Amino acid sequence: MSPRNRxxxxxxxxxxxxxxxxxxxxxxxxxLAGDDRPPVDRFVELFLAAGGEVxxxxxxxxxxxxxxxxxxxFESVTVGATVPGALRPHVPSTCPDLATLGISxxxxxxxxxxxxxxxxxxxxxxxxxxxxxxxxxxxxDIHHTLVGAMVTLKADLPSAVGLHSGPSKSxxxxxxxxxxxxxxxxxxxxxxxxxxxx
Amino acid sequence: MRSxxxxxxxxxxxxxxxxxxxxxxxGWRDWARDLKTHVLTHLDDYLxxxxxxxxxxxCKVHWAAxxxxxxxxxxxxxxxxxxxxxxxAKSMLTEEIGLNGRLEGAGLAVRETDLGEFIIQLLDEPPSxxxxxxxxxxxxxxxxxxxxxxGTALDASPETLAATARVVMRDEFLDADLGxxxxxxxxxxxxxxxxIENEGNIRxxxxxxxxxxxxxxxxxxVPRFEDLSGLIQLTARSxxxxxxxxxxxxxxxxxxxxxxxxPDEVHVVFVDNGRTNLLADPEAWxxxxxxxxxxxxxxxxxxxQTGGHAYGWAYSGPIGAILAPGLLGLRxxxxxxxASSLCGACAEVCPVRIPIPELLVYWRERAAAEGLTxxxxxxxxxxxxxLSEHPDAFGVAADAVxxxxxxxxxxxxxxxxxxxxxxxxxxxxxxxxxRTWSRKEEGQ
Numbered sequence: 001m002s003p004r005n006r007x008x009x010x011x012x013x014x015x016x017x018x019x020x021x022x023x024x025x026x027x028x029x030x031x032l033a034g035d036d037r038p039p040v041d042r043f044v045e046l047f048l049a050a051g052g053e054v055x056x057x058x059x060x061x062x063x064x065x066x067x068x069x070x071x072x073x074f075e076s077v078t079v080g081a082t083v084p085g086a087l088r089p090h091v092p093s094t095c096p097d098l099a100t101l102g103i104s105x106x107x108x109x110x111x112x113x114x115x116x117x118x119x120x121x122x123x124x125x126x127x128x129x130x131x132x133x134x135x136x137x138x139x140x141d142i143h144h145t146l147v148g149a150m151v152t153l154k155a156d157l158p159s160a161v162g163l164h165s166g167p168s169k170s171x172x173x174x175x176x177x178x179x180x181x182x183x184x185x186x187x188x189x190x191x192x193x194x195x196x197x198x
Numbered sequence: 199m200r201s202x203x204x205x206x207x208x209x210x211x212x213x214x215x216x217x218x219x220x221x222x223x224x225g226w227r228d229w230a231r232d233l234k235t236h237v238l239t240h241l242d243d244y245l246x247x248x249x250x251x252x253x254x255x256x257c258k259v260h261w262a263a264x265x266x267x268x269x270x271x272x273x274x275x276x277x278x279x280x281x282x283x284x285x286x287a288k289s290m291l292t293e294e295i296g297l298n299g300r301l302e303g304a305g306l307a308v309r310e311t312d313l314g315e316f317i318i319q320l321l322d323e324p325p326s327x328x329x330x331x332x333x334x335x336x337x338x339x340x341x342x343x344x345x346x347x348x349g350t351a352l353d354a355s356p357e358t359l360a361a362t363a364r365v366v367m368r369d370e371f372l373d374a375d376l377g378x379x380x381x382x383x384x385x386x387x388x389x390x391x392x393x394i395e396n397e398g399n400i401r402x403x404x405x406x407x408x409x410x411x412x413x414x415x416x417x418x419x420v421p422r423f424e425d426l427s428g429l430i431q432l433t434a435r436s437x438x439x440x441x442x443x444x445x446x447x448x449x450x451x452x453x454x455x456x457x458x459x460x461p462d463e464v465h466v467v468f469v470d471n472g473r474t475n476l477l478a479d480p481e482a483w484x485x486x487x488x489x490x491x492x493x494x495x496x497x498x499x500x501x502x503q504t505g506g507h508a509y510g511w512a513y514s515g516p517i518g519a520i521l522a523p524g525l526l527g528l529r530x531x532x533x534x535x536x537a538s539s540l541c542g543a544c545a546e547v548c549p550v551r552i553p554i555p556e557l558l559v560y561w562r563e564r565a566a567a568e569g570l571t572x573x574x575x576x577x578x579x580x581x582x583x584x585l586s587e588h589p590d591a592f593g594v595a596a597d598a599v600x601x602x603x604x605x606x607x608x609x610x611x612x613x614x615x616x617x618x619x620x621x622x623x624x625x626x627x628x629x630x631x632x633r634t635w636s637r638k639e640e641g642q
Binding site for chain 2: 002003004006007008010011012013014015018019020021022023024026027029046050081097112113114115120121123124125127128129145146147149150151153154157158159160161162163164165166167168169170171172173174175176178179180181182183184
């Protein structure tokens with residue numbers, strides 16, 4: 001008998017006489033339930049608390065102007081495939097493992113966890129390898145809850161989604177918190193108001 | 199080492215308390231318990247659904263009845279690829295089945311990439327905590343280690359040590375042939391492997407090598423993609439007190455047409471290794487709800503004193519003490535079910551409401567019934583049982599103990615002698631309790 005059928009057989013045998021418990025329904029345990037601020041406000045609060053940085057812009061033009069100045073301090077950039085053309089700075093572009101700045105575009109944000117939802121179609125290396133990471137997210141794409149974001153996300157899942165909620169960190173050396181262990185030690189959530197990048 | 203463990207466990211426990219005070223703790227725990235119980239009572243359906251979803255996503259699914267079989271699956275994949283180097287994300291399942299030793303035996307260079315795992319791999323030690331594997335090692339231990347291995351200064355800052363590890367491992371990531379991970383959860387409907395971390399090494403290990411292998415315990419399934427939302431938050435709040443792990447990977451399969459990077463192959467290995475035996479147990483099957491958050495370790499007064507190595511295998515603390523008899527067998531796990539004071543702190547913090555103290559007692563009863571308890575303890579309990587049923591004999595025995603010069607005797611006994619250096623044993627009353635009670639009643 002194949003290992004598959006043997007394992008499934010054991011599972012059936014183990015559970016055959018046990019009462020079946022129903023699914024408890026969609027998770028609705030909201031963090032800060034009753035907090036009726038706009039989701040962007042809660043997102044900013046949590047993202048900052050996790051050690052991230054936040055920049056807010058009225059529109060795409062405003063965001064582009066900031067980015068051109070910000071990126072000028074970096075030697076080379078890597079830019080995600082889905083980042084709008086207006087958000088590509090005039091800095092030499094290089095492969096992600098050599099770039100000092102990564103620029104990505106998030107599918108969404110999540111207020112209750114302070115998370116940016118990153119899409120593998122944008123490019124995974126760009127999201128992970130540069131020491132500094134700027135992530136653009138449209139304010140209107142920030143969901144209140146993680147479950148809400150996941151229900152939306154489920155309709156069109158890429159090969160991988162990454163939820164990034166702050167700079168890379170570890171306390172494995174003597175329980176002392178350090179940043180930038182493997183992923184970017186500096187992450188900037190660049191929130192773009194209406195009308196957002198198309 | 200003990201003070202490092204105690205301090206770290208206390209800090210983690212305090213962070214958990216703060217994080218759980220922000221939410222409807224009972225509601226979250228009930229939901230998580232019910233969801234995991236639902237999965238365990240429908241596990242055959244969800245395993246088959248997950249298999250189909252994973253295949254539809256382009257993943258290759260393997261099944262392994264034992265840990266050795268799971269290791270063989272990975273070695274065969276590595277051999278087919280002529281792989282030479284492996285980067286590993288932290289995975290307790292791979293610790294459980296001894297994957298690293300098997301891969302190294304097959305000639306592969308294996309690099310643990312979680313910073314804590316990296317440290318203990320260099321020290322050739324097993325992990326001492328489910329979440330913080332190097333928790334027993336101090337900053338000075340790490341300074342000495344990095345000084346010997348990488349030439350950093352003996353007073354190097356933690357930032358310098360971490361930056362050194364980053365540089366050492368970055369090239370290994372870029373050159374690795376194979377990335378190996380575990381899974382915190384696997385959503386059956388979308389075939390999503392979910393992984394939680396803080397450093398980014400799991401995202402990198404599963405994104406850069408051409409082939410990713412995820413080893414998944416069969417109990418890790420959840421029904422729906424959106425169910426992950428609750429479990430991801432609950433696990434982070436219990437493990438580290440964060441609202442969410444810094445990085446969560448939700449992996450559906452290999453790189454798709456039009457995607458510029460990601461692995462060309464993704465393999466998922468469903469591992470039994472004793473889990474179906476545990477599932478069949480009428481009491482202990484509830485252990486399979488465990489999400490490996492480590493909260494029960496952090497709050498456990500025994501773990502705080504002993505650290506994880508005293509438990510002798512991958513899983514330590516209260517959860518390790520009840521999981522070991524289920525996965526390794528009761529005989530091989532002795533005396534772990536007895537390594538607890540049954541204070542109940544673990545049950546108070548478990549986010550999926552596993553009745554850990556009851557299960558410790560359950561394994562103890564099984565051990566006594568199977569004659570696995572020490573002869574002296576068995577004889578003592580028999581004498582106690584006999585005396586309890588015979589009041590006259592009990593009275594005589596109580597008088598005899600009361601007449602013993604306990605303080606003087608204690609100071610002559612091994613172990614007890616040390617304990618009594620700063621303590622005095624109170625002398626029991628020479629009068630039996632019932633007699634004292636009767637006198638009081640008469641006096642009123």
